[in-house]
Amino acid sequence: MRLAVAGKGGAGKTTISSTLARLAARSGTRVVAIDADANPNLATALGLPPAVAEGLGAVPTSLVSRRQGGAGLTEPIDDVLNRYALVAPDGVRLLGMGAPAHADEGCLCSAHAVVASLMEDLGADEDRLVVIDMEASPEHFSRGTVRHAEVVCLVAEPYYRSLETVRRMAALAAELPVSRVVVVANKVRSVGDHEAIAEFCDRQALELAGSVPWSEDVVAADRQRVPVVDWPRAASVVDAVAAVGAVLGQAAPPGSKGASSGKVRELPLPATAT
Numbered sequence: 001m002r003l004a005v006a007g008k009g010g011a012g013k014t015t016i017s018s019t020l021a022r023l024a025a026r027s028g029t030r031v032v033a034i035d036a037d038a039n040p041n042l043a044t045a046l047g048l049p050p051a052v053a054e055g056l057g058a059v060p061t062s063l064v065s066r067r068q069g070g071a072g073l074t075e076p077i078d079d080v081l082n083r084y085a086l087v088a089p090d091g092v093r094l095l096g097m098g099a100p101a102h103a104d105e106g107c108l109c110s111a112h113a114v115v116a117s118l119m120e121d122l123g124a125d126e127d128r129l130v131v132i133d134m135e136a137s138p139e140h141f142s143r144g145t146v147r148h149a150e151v152v153c154l155v156a157e158p159y160y161r162s163l164e165t166v167r168r169m170a171a172l173a174a175e176l177p178v179s180r181v182v183v184v185a186n187k188v189r190s191v192g193d194h195e196a197i198a199e200f201c202d203r204q205a206l207e208l209a210g211s212v213p214w215s216e217d218v219v220a221a222d223r224q225r226v227p228v229v230d231w232p233r234a235a236s237v238v239d240a241v242a243a244v245g246a247v248l249g250q251a252a253p254p255g256s257k258g259a260s261s262g263k264v265r266e267l268p269l270p271a272t273a274t
């Protein structure tokens with residue numbers, strides 16, 4: 001099952017992606033995480049020490065070739081994983097899209113083709129969870145990089161510009177063959193925050209898959225470069241992310257995108273954090 005996590009910059013995509021990946025791996029699921037942000041930081045969020053995280057190389061663009069129906073990898077996905085993935089705590093395997101090494105380097109078209117090809121080939125194993133941490137730009141949608149995701153999770157903060165971004169991304173996702181689009185509220189400080197996002201989802205006919213509270217302990221964990229999942233005082237946030245995982249593990253509710261497609265099978269995600 002392939003899950004792409006998108007949303008406005010700073011909304012909490014990397015925090016939620018890394019926590020979902022670690023929780024699923026902990027519960028025995030094989031997990032591949034892809035850092036699809038040209039400004040990568042998923043490796044440290046998963047718990048790799050900075051010196052190791054810096055070793056995350058990009059899967060080379062030379063491994064992608066044009067083939068009928070789009071681009072594809074020229075080598076078996078297991079060989080690519082063995083050669084390029086770093087192994088993070090709980091056994092999460094991490095692949096990188098690669099960051100531009102220099103200014104004025106040009107576009108990242110080929111890097112996007114790498115992510116699309118990885119996603120396509122990783123989908124062959126339905127019991128594996130693939131979590132793709134996207135960059136804030138809508139380019140992953142406009143280029144169709146996320147076309148191979150079964151689920152797109154849009155992370156929303158309870159303020160207008162964040163919700164505007166979610167609305168735009170949801171509209172773009174609706175044009176792709178993605179089975180299910182959900183919203184996850186993050187940094188929720190009050191009932192009013194939650195209600196603002198719930199009303200937005202109602203208006204836009206979007207499924208709200210869960211609500212993650214704002215927590216000073218997430219900030220504290222981040223400062224110490226400790227993953228949220230390994231920071232005991234952030235348990236309320238970890239539990240909320242686990243609850244999102246449990247919702248994604250069930251079929252989409254009636255009336256939402258994905259409800260009647262029949263394409264969504266159970267996601268290999270944990271029901272609880274513990």
Ligand SMILES: Nc1ncnc2c1ncn2[C@@H]1O[C@H](COP(=O)(O)OP(=O)(O)O)[C@@H](O)[C@H]1O
Nearest residue numbers: 009010011012013014015187213214215218222
């Ligand atoms: N629920 C939360 N409560 C408090 N801070 C959070 C929460 N979720 C994320 N953050 C903080 O917000 C910042 C941006 O989060 P990040 O996951 O890097 O966002 P993105 O990947 O969307 O840019 C980080 O400093 C992170 O620690």
Ligand SMILES: [Mg+2]
Nearest residue numbers: 013014037041
């Ligand atoms: Mg990020």
